[in-house]
Amino acid sequence: MARIAVIGAGMGAMATAARLAVAGHQVTVYERGTTYGGAVGRYEREGFAFDTGPGLLHLPAVxxxxxxxxxxxxxxxxVDMVQVNxxxxxxxxxxxxxVTLPGASRGGVAAAMESAFGTGAGERWNAVLGRARDAWDATRRPLLEEPLRPGARRSLGDDPYPALRRSGLLRRRPPTLAEVADRELGGALAELLTGVVRGYGIDPATAPASAAVLPYMEQTFGSWYVRGGMRALATAVYERCLERKVAFVFGAEVREVLVADGRAAGVRLADGGExxxxxxxxxxDPRQLPAGSLPWPSDALPARGDDVPGRITLLLALRGARPATAVHRTVVHAPGTQVTVMRPDDPATRPDEEHEAVTVSAVPGPGTSEPTELLNLAEKAVQGLRERLLWHEVRTPADIEAATGAPGGAVPPPALAGAGGRLLRPANTTALPGLYLAGGWAHPGGGLAHAGMTGALVAGLIVEGAEFRGSQ
Known part of the structure; x- marks a missing residue:
């Protein structure tokens, strides 16, 4: 039985802790905050309740x-998990x-596209997602299910999306996602593709075409909601850790990774305890540790990506019942930007049937950097929003940083192949024996599902050693 110290109680960290405890190790989690779940938080006021992090889960199989x-x-x-439809x-x-798109129906989506965008739109959309499927099949295992090994960064740096080639500049370099959307979809339909990717905090103008795997993943595997809010999923993982005898120490900020005999030997806390x-x-994110405390030079890590944005979120308490025709998730597009509006049909989110809890979020940018701008766009999704508004709370990237410690409130996107490896995250192993990286800032990147995947990868590397080839 080995003693294992886990820094942070986010979803990836807890998934790792639970798997290691099952393997017979003595696991202790040290969390700077007062609760578990990381970005998967909950805000409650006057009978209203809101998810303050991810509102849906993709790839529930994780x-x-x-x-x-x-x-x-x-x-x-x-948990009571339901597919959103x-x-x-x-x-x-x-x-x-x-346009409203059905869940788990490729033909239904194509029909809705045809009706909204005109003849041929459904066929064009399915063709793009078919090529995205090829990219998914080509990279799923090395990108999501295997440790990031030496040489993988180079091979995954090539864009696997089989984009249609044309003459000119695009013959000399792979196209960006925005170029693929414009060329293969065009017009308003292109905005749907770029909008889905922008919702992950990725700029379509610089993202590789392989980013099309994100809408493919959503459409293929569906979007899932946990009744009671996504915080209930974090609670379930936390309780599973407790069942496996994982110990949690809250209010325990780790300041340094201790090193002895050339390997990780423990942690030093902010109060001086070891x-x-x-x-x-x-x-x-390893860079949350103070400068000089990392056991390797800071420039030895792959770039964290200081352009990774945070999010601005509005929590809206509305008078009046949620209409029966309301859709759980609405994306309102504007030129170069968008907002996501969440309207869960969940009694646990509201004081009674005569009220509704709505969450509006966006990556800050032109047209979405101020709460009033978000409200203006959200009104396109929620009829009579301002007249129904009782009160609202604003959560800025600075608020997220204060709550989770993430610098700038940054929310890491999933890792993507292409772009020369720029959108890959650091490997789960490090140059220091005995030190591993888990969670959204490590391979295979951010998002509920991807962060959870690090649990299988890190536990496999620790339990099986360097011969571990990946999850099955």
Missing amino acids: YRDLFVKTGKRPLETC PAVRHVLPHHGID AAADTVVCGI
Whole structure:
């Protein structure tokens, strides 16, 4: 039995802790805040309740596997998880288009596209997502299910999206996602593709075409909501950790990774206390540790990506019942920007049936940097929003940084192939033996599902050693 110290109690860190505890290790999680879940938070006021982090889960199989591998009770007995259908509503007011897409129906999506965007739109959309499927199939295992090994960064730096080639500049370099959208979809339909990717905090103008795997993933595997709010998923993972005898120490900020005999030997806390360990798992962005405390030069890490944005979020308490026709997720598009409006049909989010809780979020930018700008766009999705508004709370990137410690409130996107490896995250192993990286700032990147995948990868590397080839 090894002593393992885990820094942070985010989703990736807890997924790692649960798997290591099942393997027989003594695991202690040190969290700077007062609760678990990292960005998967909850805000409650006057009977209203809001998710302050991710509002939906894609690839639920990641957490199903976690619960199967760590206990007798499957995920479905621990949370009430439902697939969202319709999947999403897109509003493009500057084009006069309002289209709702069904879930788990490729043909239904194509039909809705044809009706909203004109003849051939569904065929063009399915063709793009078909090429995205090829990119997914080509990179799924090395990008998501295997440790990032030497040489993988080079091979994954090539864009796997089989974009249609034309003459000119695009013959000399792979196209960006924005160029693919314009060339293969065109007009308003292109904005749907770029908008989905922009929602992950990725700029379509610089993203590789392989970013099309993100809308492919959503459409293929669906969008899932946990009744009671996504915080309930974090609670279920936390309780699974407790069942496996994982110890949590809250209010314990780690200031340094201790090193002895050339390997990680524990952690030093902000109060000066030390905790010895045989292995250390860093489940936060390593740069949250003070300068000079890293066991390797800071320039030895792949770039964190200081352009990774945070999000601005409005939590809206509305009078009046949620209409029966309301869609759980609506994306309102504007030139170069968008907002996402969440309207869960969940009694746990509101004081009674005569009120509604709505969450509006966006990556700050032109047209979405101020709360009033977000409200203006959200009104396109929620009829009579301002007249119904009782009160609202604003959460800025600075608020997110204060709550989670993430510099600038940054929310890491999933790792992507292409762009010369620029959108890959650091490997789960480090130059210091005994120190591993987990969570959204490590391979395979951010998002609920991707962060959870680090649990299988890091636990496999620790338990099986360098011969571990990946999850099955």
